[in-house]
Every structure is written in C-alpha cells, then in structure tokens.
Amino acid sequence: MKIIKSLGFVLFLIGLSIFTGAIFTGNFSLTEQELDAYIADKGYKNEVIKQELSKAIVTNESLNIFEFSEKARSAFDAANQHYDELIAKYNAEKNWKKKGEQYQYKINGKPHTLSFQIAKKAGSGFVKENPGLLWLLTFGFGILGALLFMLPNLILLGKPGIKNDGIYLKAATNRGWIAWVVLVYLVVFYLVLYFKADYVVNWTFILDPISKSLNGGEASQWFVYGFLYCTIMLTMGVRMYIKYRHNKYQIIRTTSVLFFQIVFAFLIPEIMTSLNMPGYDFKNAFPLDYDFFFEWNLKSLQESGAIGLFILVWGVVLTVVIVPVMVYFFGKRWYCSWVCGCGGLAETLGDPYRQHSNKSLNAWKVERWLIHSVLVFSLVMTLVTLYCYFSGTSSFLGIKSQWIKDTYSFLIGAWFAGVIGTGFYPIFGNRVWCRFGCPLAAYLGFVQRFKSRFRITTNGGQCISCGNCSTYCEQGIDVRAYAQKGENIVRSSCVGCGICSAVCPRGVLKLENGPEDGRINPTEILLGNDVDLMSLVNDK
Amino acid sequence: MQHIVIIGNGISGVTAARHIRKNSDHKITIVSSETKYFFSRTALMYVYMGHLKFKHTQPYENWFWDKNSIDLKEGFVSKINTDKKTLDFKDTSSISYDKLIIATGSKPNKFGWPGQDLEGVMGMYHKQDLENLEKHAPNNEICKRAVIVGGGLIGIELAEMLRSRKIPVTFLVREASFWNGVLPAQESEMINQHIKEHHIDLRLSTNLKEIKSDENGRVRSIVIEETGEEIACNVVGLTAGVTPNIDFLKDTGIATKKGVLVNRFLETNIANIYAIGDCAEQHEAIGQRRNIEAVWYTGRMMGETVAQTICNKKTAYQPGHWFNSAKFLDIEYQTYGWVFSERNKLENEAYFQWKHPKENICVTLSFDKNSNKFLGINTFGIRMRHEIFDRWLSESQSITHVLEYLKDANFDPEFYSQYEAAILKKFNNENNTNIKLKKKSWKRIFLKA
Numbered sequence: 001m002k003i004i005k006s007l008g009f010v011l012f013l014i015g016l017s018i019f020t021g022a023i024f025t026g027n028f029s030l031t032e033q034e035l036d037a038y039i040a041d042k043g044y045k046n047e048v049i050k051q052e053l054s055k056a057i058v059t060n061e062s063l064n065i066f067e068f069s070e071k072a073r074s075a076f077d078a079a080n081q082h083y084d085e086l087i088a089k090y091n092a093e094k095n096w097k098k099k100g101e102q103y104q105y106k107i108n109g110k111p112h113t114l115s116f117q118i119a120k121k122a123g124s125g126f127v128k129e130n131p132g133l134l135w136l137l138t139f140g141f142g143i144l145g146a147l148l149f150m151l152p153n154l155i156l157l158g159k160p161g162i163k164n165d166g167i168y169l170k171a172a173t174n175r176g177w178i179a180w181v182v183l184v185y186l187v188v189f190y191l192v193l194y195f196k197a198d199y200v201v202n203w204t205f206i207l208d209p210i211s212k213s214l215n216g217g218e219a220s221q222w223f224v225y226g227f228l229y230c231t232i233m234l235t236m237g238v239r240m241y242i243k244y245r246h247n248k249y250q251i252i253r254t255t256s257v258l259f260f261q262i263v264f265a266f267l268i269p270e271i272m273t274s275l276n277m278p279g280y281d282f283k284n285a286f287p288l289d290y291d292f293f294f295e296w297n298l299k300s301l302q303e304s305g306a307i308g309l310f311i312l313v314w315g316v317v318l319t320v321v322i323v324p325v326m327v328y329f330f331g332k333r334w335y336c337s338w339v340c341g342c343g344g345l346a347e348t349l350g351d352p353y354r355q356h357s358n359k360s361l362n363a364w365k366v367e368r369w370l371i372h373s374v375l376v377f378s379l380v381m382t383l384v385t386l387y388c389y390f391s392g393t394s395s396f397l398g399i400k401s402q403w404i405k406d407t408y409s410f411l412i413g414a415w416f417a418g419v420i421g422t423g424f425y426p427i428f429g430n431r432v433w434c435r436f437g438c439p440l441a442a443y444l445g446f447v448q449r450f451k452s453r454f455r456i457t458t459n460g461g462q463c464i465s466c467g468n469c470s471t472y473c474e475q476g477i478d479v480r481a482y483a484q485k486g487e488n489i490v491r492s493s494c495v496g497c498g499i500c501s502a503v504c505p506r507g508v509l510k511l512e513n514g515p516e517d518g519r520i521n522p523t524e525i526l527l528g529n530d531v532d533l534m535s536l537v538n539d540k
Numbered sequence: 541m542q543h544i545v546i547i548g549n550g551i552s553g554v555t556a557a558r559h560i561r562k563n564s565d566h567k568i569t570i571v572s573s574e575t576k577y578f579f580s581r582t583a584l585m586y587v588y589m590g591h592l593k594f595k596h597t598q599p600y601e602n603w604f605w606d607k608n609s610i611d612l613k614e615g616f617v618s619k620i621n622t623d624k625k626t627l628d629f630k631d632t633s634s635i636s637y638d639k640l641i642i643a644t645g646s647k648p649n650k651f652g653w654p655g656q657d658l659e660g661v662m663g664m665y666h667k668q669d670l671e672n673l674e675k676h677a678p679n680n681e682i683c684k685r686a687v688i689v690g691g692g693l694i695g696i697e698l699a700e701m702l703r704s705r706k707i708p709v710t711f712l713v714r715e716a717s718f719w720n721g722v723l724p725a726q727e728s729e730m731i732n733q734h735i736k737e738h739h740i741d742l743r744l745s746t747n748l749k750e751i752k753s754d755e756n757g758r759v760r761s762i763v764i765e766e767t768g769e770e771i772a773c774n775v776v777g778l779t780a781g782v783t784p785n786i787d788f789l790k791d792t793g794i795a796t797k798k799g800v801l802v803n804r805f806l807e808t809n810i811a812n813i814y815a816i817g818d819c820a821e822q823h824e825a826i827g828q829r830r831n832i833e834a835v836w837y838t839g840r841m842m843g844e845t846v847a848q849t850i851c852n853k854k855t856a857y858q859p860g861h862w863f864n865s866a867k868f869l870d871i872e873y874q875t876y877g878w879v880f881s882e883r884n885k886l887e888n889e890a891y892f893q894w895k896h897p898k899e900n901i902c903v904t905l906s907f908d909k910n911s912n913k914f915l916g917i918n919t920f921g922i923r924m925r926h927e928i929f930d931r932w933l934s935e936s937q938s939i940t941h942v943l944e945y946l947k948d949a950n951f952d953p954e955f956y957s958q959y960e961a962a963i964l965k966k967f968n969n970e971n972n973t974n975i976k977l978k979k980k981s982w983k984r985i986f987l988k989a
Contacts, residue, residue: 161870165704169590248955460926466583505867507923529841530858
C-alpha cells in the first residue's frame with residue numbers, strides 16, 4: 001500500500017513537471033503568408049503592424065514563447081507608437097481632422113493578450129503536434145498519480161471515521177516548507193494565467209482537441225483553467241469521498257458541488273458557445289458574477305435573441321429572488337458549499353488546509369470590514385456602469401465607468417479572488433476569498449443572519465470545549481465559543497460545510513433548518529444544571 | 541469588593557470565575573501551577589495526535605483575562621492559613637483572600653505497583669503528562685511498545701493516541717470486559733471488538749504485577765500478575781482512574797475524606813472556603829450520583845453554582861438529570877438518565893436493547909419494569925438531543941412514549957440513515973405491542989417547557 005502511494009506521488013510529480021516544463025518548449029514564428037492571413041483575419045487597419053510583426057516574428061530563428069512574446073509585444077507597441085506620434089504631431093498642428101482619423105489605426109488590447117492570440121497561430125513543436133500524448137503525460141499522469149496516492153487511504157486510514165491524525169505534524173498541512181512551495185506555485189500560476197497568458201499558450205495546445213469537440217473552437221487560457229479546475233475538483237473530490245465516507249452529508253454535498261461545477265460552470269457554457277449562444281453559467285449569481293451588468297455582456301445578451309433575454313431575466317431573478325429565498329429555507333450553504341464553484345474548489349482542493357483560517361476576534365473584525373467593503377464596491381461599480389449604459393455618458397458621480405470596472409476586475413476579480421483567494425490556501429486556509437472578499441457571500445450572510453431558518457444547533461450541555469470545531473472551521477468562526485455556552489451558532493459567514501459537526505467527538509453540533517423562533521438562544525447556565533438556576537440566570 | 545481566590549484553572553475554577561465576574565466586581569485571582577491559561581483537558585489527546593495545536597485547546601484568547609479583570613497567578617500553593625486567610629506559595633510569595641475556592645481537580649491513581657515511579661511511567665491527565673509522552677513516545681522507533689494499565693475512558697484515549705503514531709499498544713484491563721462496571725454487556729463487548737479492530741492488544745481480566753527498570757532507571761518491561769508474562773515496553777500509561785488532588789490541604793483544618801468535604805452549597809467546614817469540581821466530595825450522595833464526580837460537566841455546573849452563592853444568591857448545587865458522553869476510537873457514546881451495567885443494575889431496572897446487525901451502532905434503554913417509566917438511555921453511534929431526553933426524564937415519560945417519539949430526539953447530521961423504525965420494530969416484537977412511530981415534529985422539539 002505504501003509503495004502504491006509513493007508510486008502515485010512520483011507519477012503525480014512527473015505529470016506536474018511535464019505540465020510545467022511544457023511551457024518552455026516549442027518554436028514560435030509565422031511565415032509571411034501566415035502573417036498576412038492573420039492580419040486580414042483580425043481586420044487590423046494599422047498599416048505599420050504588418051511590417052513590425054514581419055520584422056519581429058517572421059523568422060527562421062527558433063523562438064521560445066518568452067522571446068516570441070517579447071518581440072510580438074514590442075511590434076504591437078511600435079505599431080501603436082507610430083500613430084501616437086502622428087496624433088501628437090497633428091495635435092500640435094491643431095489639425096483635428098487628421099488627428100481624429102489616426103485613432104482607428106490603433107490596436108486595442110492588453111499586450112499579453114495580443115501576444116497570446118498571435119502565439120496561438122505561431123506555435124509549433126512537440127506539444128502542439130502531439131496533444132493526445134501530452135494530455136496523457138500531464139493530465140493523465142497527474143490524475144492517475146493523485147488517485148494512486150489517495151486510494152490506498154481507504155485501507156491505510158483504517159475504519160471509517162474522522163481521521164485527522166498528524167495534520168499538525170506534517171509540513172504540507174502545518175504551514176511547513178511544502179505548504180510554502182505549493183503557495184508559491186499557485187500564486188505564480190494565477191499571476192501568469194491572469195496577466196501573462198501568452199506564456200502558457202502551450203497548455204492550450206494540449207486541450208485544443210477537447211475544446212474543439214466541445215465548443216468548436218480552439219482552447220483559450222480560460223478553457224485550460226476551466227478544464228483544470230474541473231479535473232482538480234474531481235480528483236480531490238475522490239479524496240473527500242474517502243476521507244468522509246462515514247458521513248453522508250459530506251458525500252452528498254461533495255457530489256453536488258462537483259455536479260454544479262462540471263455541468264453548470266463548464267459543460268453548459270461550452271455547449272452554448274458551440275450553438276452560437278453566449279456561454280453562461282446559470283448558477284453564477286451577481287454580484288459574484290460581477291460583470292453581469294457590464295455593457296459588453298448586456299449588449300451580447302441583447303443580440304442573442306430569446307436566450308439572451310432569458311439569461312438577463314434569469315440572472316436578475318437568481319440574485320433578487322432565488323438566492324435569498326433559498327437562504328431563508330436552507331441557509332447560505334445551499335449556495336456556498338453545495339453549488340458555488342469557488343466554494344467547490346475550497347471544499348475539495350482546499351480541504352487539507354481548512355484548519356488555517358484565523359479564529360481570533362481581530363480576524364473577525366477585519367472580515368466584516370473587508371467583505372462589506374467589497375460588497376459596496378461591487379454595487380457602486382454596477383450602479384455607475386448601469387447609469388452610464390442607459391444614459392450614454394462615461395461617468396457617474398465623478399466616477400469613470402471604465403476606470404471602476406477595470407479597477408474592480410483587477411483588484412477583486414483577479415488579485416483577491418484568484419491570486420490571494422486560491423494561492424494562499426496552504427497558509428491562510430481555503431476560504432480566504434469566501435470569508436473576506438466575496439460580495440455574494442456578504443449578501444447571503446445578511447439574509448442568513450437576520451432572516452433564515454438555518455442554524456447550527458448546540459446539543460444542550462454536551463460540549464467539552466475541545467476546540468476541534470473551531471480549529472476545522474474554514475470560515476474562521478470560533479464555533480466552540482458558542483457551543484460551550486450551549487448557544488446555537490447563527491453567523492453570517494457560516495457556509496454550512498458541516499465539518500464542525502463531523503469532527504465533534506461528543507455529538508454536540510447539528511446543522512439544521514427549523515423554526516425561526518428560538519433560533520438564537522443566548523444562555524449562561526447550561527442544560528443539565530439546576531432547573532431553577534437555569535431559568536433564573538438565562539431568562540434575563 | 542472582596543478578593544476571590546480560585547486555586548485551579550480547569551473548567552470548574554474558570555467557570556466560577558466567569559460567573560463571578562458577570563455578577564459582581566469582586567477582585568478575582570486564579571492560581572495555577574500547570575499552565576498560565578485555561579485549556580481544555582479533554583483535548584490534550586488531540587494535540588499528541590496532531591489534530592490540534594496546544595493553543596487550539598485554549599477556549600479563550602489570551603486578552604480575555606485582562607479584559608475581564610481576572611488575574612492569573614502562576615504558582616503552587618504550599619500552605620493555606622485559614623485564620624489569617626492567606627495562601628503561601630512554594631516560591632515564598634503569598635496572597636490574602638476573602639473567599640477561597642478550591643478547584644484543584646484530580647491526579648492519576650497509583651496503586652503502589654513496584655516501579656510505578658520509573659522514567660517512562662506516566663498518567664495522561666496534566667499538560668506535563670503530554671510533554672512527557674512526547675518525550676518518551678515521539679514515534680515507534682523510540683517507543684517500540686507501550687503498555688496501558690486501566691480500562692477506563694483515559695486508558696482507551698491513550699491507546700488511541702499511541703496508535704495514531706503506529707506505536708504497538710498492550711492494554712491491560714482488570715475487568716472481564718471493557719468498562720463493564722458502567723456499560724451493559726452488549727456495549728462493552730462491542731467496544732472490546734472495536735479496540736481489537738484498531739490493532740490494540742487488549743488483555744482482559746489482567747492485572748499489573750510490577751514494572752521493571754533498565755540500568756538507567758527507565759521502563760524496560762512489565763510483568764502480568766495472572767500469568768507472570770513479561771512484556772517489553774518503553775512507556776507505561778497508568779490510567780486506572782483518578783483521585784482528588786488535595787495533598788496540599790493537609791494540616792489546614794479543612795475537612796477532607798477522599799476529596800474536600802462539602803455541603804450542598806459547596807461550602808467546606810471552614811467559612812468562606814468552597815470546593816468544586818473533581819476535588820469536591822459531597823457528604824451525602826445526590827440522587828444516584830457518586831459523592832465525587834470527576835466529570836467535565838459536573839465541574840462546570842459546580843462552577844456555575846458556587847458563583848451564585850459567592851455573589852450573594854446562595855444557591856444549592858442541584859444537578860439536573862445525569863448526562864455524559866465519550867468517544868471510543870471511532871464510536872461516539874452519549875448517555876442521558878441512568879443506565880446501570882448488569883453488575884450494578886437496580887432491582888426494578890430492565891433493559892430494552894437494539895443493535896445494528898453490521899455497524900457499531902446500538903442503544904440500551906433502561907426502564908422500570910413495574911411502572912414502565914423510562915430511566916435512561918445509552919446511545920452508541922447515534923447522536924441524540926440532550927434537551928429532548930432531559931424533558932422526557934423530567935416528565936417521567938414511559939419507555940413506550942420515548943420510543944414512539946424517538947425521531948424527535950435524533951441529532952445525527954442530515955441525510956444519515958435513521959434507525960428508529962428498526963428499534964421500535966424490535967420493541968414491538970419483544971413486547972407484543974403495536975406502537976406506531978411518530979414523525980419528527982419541529983413544534984415538539986422546540987416546545988418551551
């Protein structure tokens with residue numbers, strides 16, 4: 001068994017190394033004909049770009065992606081520079097007509113995005129030519145290795161039950177060197193994915209065949225991310241099934257998040273795209289889906305006929321009606337730990353790190369300031385966007401629509417939700433984004449705290465203050481502080497993962513939906529003592 | 541404002557301090573020689589097993605004590621002068637008090653076994669025991685085998701701890717079946733099997749004769765009384781129960797027997813001195829309870845109670861219905877009311893028992909065979925609601941009522957298989973009754989008494 005485990009681990013590392021190493025392979029260049037075709041296809045009016053790109057990347061030199069990216073970005077830069085100089089010149093001459101004409105020649109887009117698009121065409125080499133083999137060597141080895149590593153736990157962990165032995169004795173789960181290595185890998189991964197996607201264009205070649213079969217087009221970096229996301233969730237889902245095989249709540253909940261990620265977040269949007277519809281994740285509710293009310297999305301939905309209109313209505317109804325009503329009946333867990341993709345990754349890949357959330361009172365204060373600020377930020381952004389959309393202006397209350405959207409996308413969408421939210425799993429726990437950042441969680445939290453049937457019931461006086469519940473709460477709730485007072489847990493941040501109840505050695509905690517009356521039950525003297533004393537002190 | 545001094549920072553002492561603070565502005569000092577800050581003793585096992593770090597066992601953050609004006613004094617009390625109302629410490633410092641609460645808890649029993657003080661022999665009670673275990677049994681290379689003496693709750697926890705580091709364990713239990721002085725045979729036997737499934741070498745009806753030393757004064761082996769067998773080991777865990785930790789009270793004039801003798805108001809024979817928790821001994825038993833109850837919950841209740849008395853609301857210690865819980869390796873156990881083992885069964889007490897055919901799930905309901913009144917329940921592998929059973933016990937419900945409404949009491953997580961129907965079916969078969977199971981009702985569950 002141990003040998004199988006080690007073998008699996010080695011196989012996984014090989015897969016990961018090949019995956020990472022694949023970035024550095026391949027040659028990137030175009031022929032003149034290919035370049036002409038590319039420029040015609042893109043419809044660039046820029047008259048200098050052809051010459052600049054030709055100089056840069058029509059070559060017999062074997063450029064790797066980093067050299068190629070550098071040259072391509074310089075070429076685009078130079079091409080735009082040319083027109084910027086003309087604009088400055090005509091500006092000085094006060095030749096407004098000529099000045100105005102120049103703008104159409106400029107090429108819009110972030111440098112690494114432009115570079116990514118052309119690299120997609122320019123790439124050649126082993127990875128591009130053997131996507132099937134590469135898939136086996138990377139995803140295949142990774143999945144197989146991870147399974148071989150995890151499946152022996154069915155026997156090695158012993159009888160079903162809570163098996164948290166050694167979590168605080170291992171470098172991977174006790175913030176040791178392994179955790180830091182994983183953190184650096186994840187952070188770099190997200191930085192490259194969000195900001196330098198062209199560097200990982202080789203990954204998209206591996207998935208091109210799968211992408212074509214699903215949506216008819218080649219794989220983008222977002223397809224790679226989505227596919228990887230589902231793969232990781234599925235594989236780590238197997239780990240959940242093994243670890244919590246005695247606990248039906250965990251089994252069903254894990255199945256639910258896997259289903260919603262794979263079907264709703266991945267397959268349905270891909271299939272919609274292949275049918276020429278806007279790809280839409282029907283479970284992704286505003287304001288987590290922060291660009292739902294962006295101009296480009298509203299336009300795209302309006303241009304998509306009946307389905308576009310349906311999505312528009314559904315998106316609004318989801319946020320305004322379905323989400324709060326479901327939270328009233330079941331608590332925010334129905335979304336955060338049963339449906340949501342961010343929650344899904346946290347509950348699978350992130351489960352080994354759940355103990356790292358900070359339980360201090362100070363962390364709770366920071367949490368409330370941060371998450372509610374993000375909610376306000378997202379609402380202000382949406383308000384500005386919608387006002388500008390309907391009024392045709394470019395700013396509202398002195399806030400520029402483009403600026404606030406860009407700022408939110410960069411700070412919250414990329415850095416907070418991605419780089420920090422997932423990258424920091426191994427050190428700060430698996431729900432950093434959900435706890436401190438997610439505006440939807442903040443909204444659901446209000447409903448859960450003030451108008452819901454959901455609570456974690458504390459079982460009379462049975463708590464022994466051992467601290468397992470608090471330690472393993474991924475949301476940093478000091479569960480014990482309530483349980484040891486015999487008080488139910490009604491907290492806006494609780495995502496209802498059910499682990500506090502699972503790790504409790506004395507059967508003290510139960511997630512349940514019941515009457516609102518008596519849901520919050522402050523007590524000082526616990527059940528089991530003198531009845532007169534209990535009523536004297538508790539009924540103040 | 542008076543100065544209230546509490547000796548001992550366990551659950552009893554800390555609960556008392558918290559409630560005194562809520563109800564008064566007395567100056568409060570908690571004295572402890574074990575650790576500065578309160579921690580949950582029941583969680584020590586999880587630190588060794590790597591589920592928690594020690595700091596996680598502390599229910600309050602360190603700023604809590606200062607914020608609530610509760611002074612923490614580290615030190616070991618060497619003398620109490622009850623006339624001058626002063627405490628002397630080993631380090632020669634001293635403090636005076638107006639009211640004194642003794643809450644010093646227990647210490648592991650040692651029955652005079654030869655070799656019981658050797659290096660590598662330890663209890664599993666204090667934080668120092670945990671550190672000692674970490675030193676002598678960090679892994680299975682340094683500790684090739686451990687022997688545990690005494691088949692109670694701490695013994696099985698220590699066995700689980702050592703097994704988490706793959707250390708071979710021999711478990712000596714004096715009784716013919718694990719904890720059968722407390723558990724009915726059905727449950728005791730199930731735990732025996734479960735212990736063995738965890739690869740623990742369980743030796744029933746087995747006593748320790750002596751612990752042998754190596755040339756450096758460390759444990760080398762133990763010898764079994766009955767067979768003379770010698771078992772090589774590096775660690776011996778003594779877990780044969782606990783005794784009140786009150787040696788320091790000798791010659792103070794405070795009346796003691798096994799523990800500090802107290803009346804119903806938790807007062808000792810000397811005015812303004814109280815004793816609570818494991819170290820307190822009632823003159824006369826309360827109901828069917830023992831005079832000394834070394835249980836987390838009773839310690840907490842005594843703390844809640846004595847605080848009222850000290851804050852001028854003189855209150856007798858009147859614990860409600862008995863309840864307790866434990867976890868035997870993977871099997872959770874809860875009990876409400878009284879279920880005595882076959883050994884200690886009352887004359888009018890009868891059992892109704894049900895056991896799952898495959899899983900480690902079973903219940904024993906105890907009832908009065910004359911009146912059918914429900915007396916108590918042991919539940920293994922099914923969580924039950926404390927409030928519901930407490931209510932049924934207060935209402936003196938019959939066993940048939942309990943079974944009929946058993947679904948109201950289920951506290952297992954959502955989606956778990958439920959066994960009430962199977963349990964009731966067995967009862968109906970055995971008793972030729974036709975009780976119908978009632979559906980779970982939120983209304984009844986949250987009914988205010």
